Amino acid sequence: MTRGRRGAWHALFAMRYVWRSLLFCTLMGGALLTPPSAVAAPLWLGSDIPYRVWSDPKGRLSLREAVPEIARHGTLAREVLSRGYTREVVWLRFTLAADAFDGAPLWLEIKPNFLDDIRVYYRPLSEDGSWRQRRVGDTFAAPRGDLDYRFPILKMPPPPSALGYEVVMRVATTSSLLLRIGFWQPEDFTAHATRSSAYYAFYFGLAGLSTLLALVLAILLRNRLLWSVAFMAIPYAMMASIEGFVAWSLPGAGILFQHYLISVLALLMSASLLWMPVEAIALRERVPWLYRLFVGACCLSLPLMLSIPLGFYSQAIRLQTTLHFGIGLLFLIYCLRVWIKERFRTLSFALSVGPFVVTALTLYGLLVLAGWVPFKIVFYRAWQYSLVINMLLVMGVAVYQVRQQYREAREKKLLARDLRIEREASFNQRQFMGMVAHEFRTPLAVIAGCLENLRHATDLAQARQRYARIERANDRLVQLTDNCLVDARLDAENLHLDLRPADLLEIVHSAVALIHFSDNHACQLDLDRSARVEAQADGLYDEPPWIDAALMRIALSNVIDNAVKYSAGGIIRVECRRVGTSFTLAVEDHGEGIPADRVDIIFERYRRVDSAIDTRRGFGLGLHVSRQIARAHGGELVLARNTASGCRFVFTIPWNATKGGRA
Numbered sequence: 001m002t003r004g005r006r007g008a009w010h011a012l013f014a015m016r017y018v019w020r021s022l023l024f025c026t027l028m029g030g031a032l033l034t035p036p037s038a039v040a041a042p043l044w045l046g047s048d049i050p051y052r053v054w055s056d057p058k059g060r061l062s063l064r065e066a067v068p069e070i071a072r073h074g075t076l077a078r079e080v081l082s083r084g085y086t087r088e089v090v091w092l093r094f095t096l097a098a099d100a101f102d103g104a105p106l107w108l109e110i111k112p113n114f115l116d117d118i119r120v121y122y123r124p125l126s127e128d129g130s131w132r133q134r135r136v137g138d139t140f141a142a143p144r145g146d147l148d149y150r151f152p153i154l155k156m157p158p159p160p161s162a163l164g165y166e167v168v169m170r171v172a173t174t175s176s177l178l179l180r181i182g183f184w185q186p187e188d189f190t191a192h193a194t195r196s197s198a199y200y201a202f203y204f205g206l207a208g209l210s211t212l213l214a215l216v217l218a219i220l221l222r223n224r225l226l227w228s229v230a231f232m233a234i235p236y237a238m239m240a241s242i243e244g245f246v247a248w249s250l251p252g253a254g255i256l257f258q259h260y261l262i263s264v265l266a267l268l269m270s271a272s273l274l275w276m277p278v279e280a281i282a283l284r285e286r287v288p289w290l291y292r293l294f295v296g297a298c299c300l301s302l303p304l305m306l307s308i309p310l311g312f313y314s315q316a317i318r319l320q321t322t323l324h325f326g327i328g329l330l331f332l333i334y335c336l337r338v339w340i341k342e343r344f345r346t347l348s349f350a351l352s353v354g355p356f357v358v359t360a361l362t363l364y365g366l367l368v369l370a371g372w373v374p375f376k377i378v379f380y381r382a383w384q385y386s387l388v389i390n391m392l393l394v395m396g397v398a399v400y401q402v403r404q405q406y407r408e409a410r411e412k413k414l415l416a417r418d419l420r421i422e423r424e425a426s427f428n429q430r431q432f433m434g435m436v437a438h439e440f441r442t443p444l445a446v447i448a449g450c451l452e453n454l455r456h457a458t459d460l461a462q463a464r465q466r467y468a469r470i471e472r473a474n475d476r477l478v479q480l481t482d483n484c485l486v487d488a489r490l491d492a493e494n495l496h497l498d499l500r501p502a503d504l505l506e507i508v509h510s511a512v513a514l515i516h517f518s519d520n521h522a523c524q525l526d527l528d529r530s531a532r533v534e535a536q537a538d539g540l541y542d543e544p545p546w547i548d549a550a551l552m553r554i555a556l557s558n559v560i561d562n563a564v565k566y567s568a569g570g571i572i573r574v575e576c577r578r579v580g581t582s583f584t585l586a587v588e589d590h591g592e593g594i595p596a597d598r599v600d601i602i603f604e605r606y607r608r609v610d611s612a613i614d615t616r617r618g619f620g621l622g623l624h625v626s627r628q629i630a631r632a633h634g635g636e637l638v639l640a641r642n643t644a645s646g647c648r649f650v651f652t653i654p655w656n657a658t659k660g661g662r663a
């Protein structure tokens with residue numbers, strides 16, 4: 001683990017208190033600060049005060065011309081005005097009864113903050129007197145209404161007559177047309193405004209801290225999911241602008257700044273709101289085409305920025321919204337599919353459920369902005385809360401995931417280290433065995449020579465027998481040391497084949513001569529004479545096979561030795577044949593064969609069929625070494641037949657071993 005990475009984890013653990021406090025604050029805040037709109041209710045235009053509404057497509061009519069049109073063609077509405085992305089000018093007409101005033105002025109709160117131009121005309125009812133006009137909107141740097149507040153507030157004095165006021169409004173905007181107007185009693189508004197601002201101060205404080213935390217974690221842990229969480233700052237900035245905090249905290253040109261900021265952020269919102277869901281479900285790996293579509297939509301938002309100065313913003317935002325809606329919908333469908341497929345597996349479900357809820361609520365919001373479904377404040381609040389909760393949830397799961405990955409990586413590293421040590425140890429062990437075997441080899445050869453001499457020098461039958469036994473024991477040791485030596489050389493990958501033209505039949509004879517057949521065994525040689533070069537009539541091979549005779553002898557003698565060892569008696573048949581461009585050496589016995597489930601292991605180093613019950617001498621090295629020798633020549637050794645009445649092992653070696661083997 002690098003020092004930087006370790007530092008990151010320490011910092012992370014130090015921050016776990018920040019985590020808990022944030023979670024605690026969210027829950028407590030949610031409980032204490034009930035949504036402000038539920039506390040003191042104003043009279044809402046629509047649900048409390050119905051209105052007639054009429055659209056002027058060209059937007060050229062004056063107040064005098066518009067009033068009769070509204071009366072004639074207008075429709076009655078009882079809900080929040082929502083017309084989607086329209087360039088039409090919308091006229092509204094309603095009456096405000098004197099009762100609503102209760103003898104005091106009424107305060108008109110006009111929301112949201114992205115409407116360009118709103119004109120309010122009013123005059124006492126049934127008087128044809130002159131209209132009083134007020135004008136507010138995002139594109140006016142002029143003072144917004146009569147109060148220094150986040151939204152335009154217009155104070156309407158109590159009407160002079162008991163009939164109330166006739167009110168006409170003209171609304172024009174370049175973005176979505178959504179109009180929420182509340183008529184407040186002054187004291188109620190003050191209480192509401194205090195509470196609402198406190199709520200948002202808490203909310204944005206929490207959002208800011210969460211974003212900061214996500215940013216720090218993303219930098220420390222270098223995790224894409226955490227970066228996507230940090231980019232949720234964009235919707236928060238957007239919300240702060242829509243709620244009027246930007247203009248409120250920047251008196252002067254703040255309103256215009258806020259207006260353009262809303263346009264810019266609206267174009268960036270899609271990318272930021274979709275990024276986290278995309279990362280949470282690992283869309284890049286799972287559905288690359290959808291991921292590419294998402295990246296395309298993100299990239300598109302940059303050139304679309306030009307629409308703000310060039311005046312085609314409403315078309316640009318419409319295109320962006322459509323793409324966002326499509327990708328969001330596909331994400332929701334895909335999410336459901338993954339959950340069902342993975343049977344709601346805890347971690348992946350926990351990671352994507354938050355983004356799922358946020359995306360679903362965002363899609364609802366997009367439909368509201370498009371004017372297709374009515375605005376409901378409860379969904380807006382749910383969206384606000386789901387953003388923060390989701391952020392904390394995803395952050396928690398992401399950190400958990402990173403921690404898990406780190407643990408796994410550490411375990412893997414430890415395992416790899418253990419394996420390396422183990423390999424090194426066994427390599428050194430074999431090298432040592434090879435060295436010892438090498439040291440044994442010369443004295444054993446001397447002993448063998450002396451025994452041969454002694455056997456011939458004595459006439460005593462008993463002594464000859466003893467010498468023969470010592471010789472067999474000595475040969476056994478020679479075979480073992482040879483195998484150990486070859487194994488060590490093979491393992492060190494520096495096996496050098498001493499390839500020379502060799503007489504195959506000679507090799508077979510010498511290998512057989514190395515083996516001591518018991519009285520129950522007989523050796524039968526079946527040698528294809530054509531394997532001998534001189535005997536060739538067809539001229540196929542103009543030279544004898546090139547092989548390492550010493551190694552080939554060891555390989556063959558191992559297999560013949562096994563045939564004797566693992567059969568109680570009978571004929572051991574050794575064959576040598578020429579087959580195409582190869583030759584084969586086969587050894588057949590009449591033993592009990594090898595259990596089918598053990599066939600795979602007999603060629604592995606130090607593996608025997610059942611070393612616990614098999615009392616016959618052996619180390620499980622012979623077949624392994626023989627096969628390695630065959631392979632070094634570019635050939636193979638296989639168990640060609642395995643029945644309850646015997647085995648047949650076959651070497652197949654290319655005639656010209658230099659082509660396949662390591663020389």
Ligand code: ADP
Nearest residue numbers: 562563566602608609618619620621622623647
């Ligand atoms: P070992 O030194 O044990 O003989 P080998 O690598 O030569 O080692 O053989 C591996 C195992 O394969 C042996 O332990 C034996 O159980 C089995 N085996 C090898 N050749 C035969 C055979 N001809 N008949 C039955 N079993 C055999």
